[in-house]
Amino acid sequence: MQPARILIIEDNPLNMELAEDLLVDEGFEVLPAADAITGIEIARSERPDLILMDLQLPGIDGLQATQMLKADERTRTIPIVALTAHAMNHHDDQAKRAGCCDFISKPIDTDRFPDQVRRILKAAANEAIGELTPSEVA
Ligand code: MN
Numbered sequence: 001m002q003p004a005r006i007l008i009i010e011d012n013p014l015n016m017e018l019a020e021d022l023l024v025d026e027g028f029e030v031l032p033a034a035d036a037i038t039g040i041e042i043a044r045s046e047r048p049d050l051i052l053m054d055l056q057l058p059g060i061d062g063l064q065a066t067q068m069l070k071a072d073e074r075t076r077t078i079p080i081v082a083l084t085a086h087a088m089n090h091h092d093d094q095a096k097r098a099g100c101c102d103f104i105s106k107p108i109d110t111d112r113f114p115d116q117v118r119r120i121l122k123a124a125a126n127e128a129i130g131e132l133t134p135s136e137v138a
Pocket of ligand 1 (some may be wrong): 010011012054055056057
């Protein structure tokens, strides 16, 4: 099986490095983007299995970027997980409304992070199967 490909859209280089290292160590393929425009381009061209979206980004923020990805036929089915700062709990609701399927609190818990990502990937895959018609599953 191909390793899952995960697009991380995160402007803080240290947060990016940590998340990328943890996921690469677990065998995931990581596509990094430091801003929303770059991330959206990569999402369209690479069709990753999952997007981890920092909400606080320069220029287009993570909520706007999520809405753009969900409005685009090419990227609307890719699950998006919000990376939200602990102190900003009100962002969790906003993230759901924008189209995020889940969220992971920052700073990320290095012990739990890989399992959180695996669990979300699995849930998203199950949901995608549920959306298929019987002939597509067969
Ligand atoms: Mn940020």
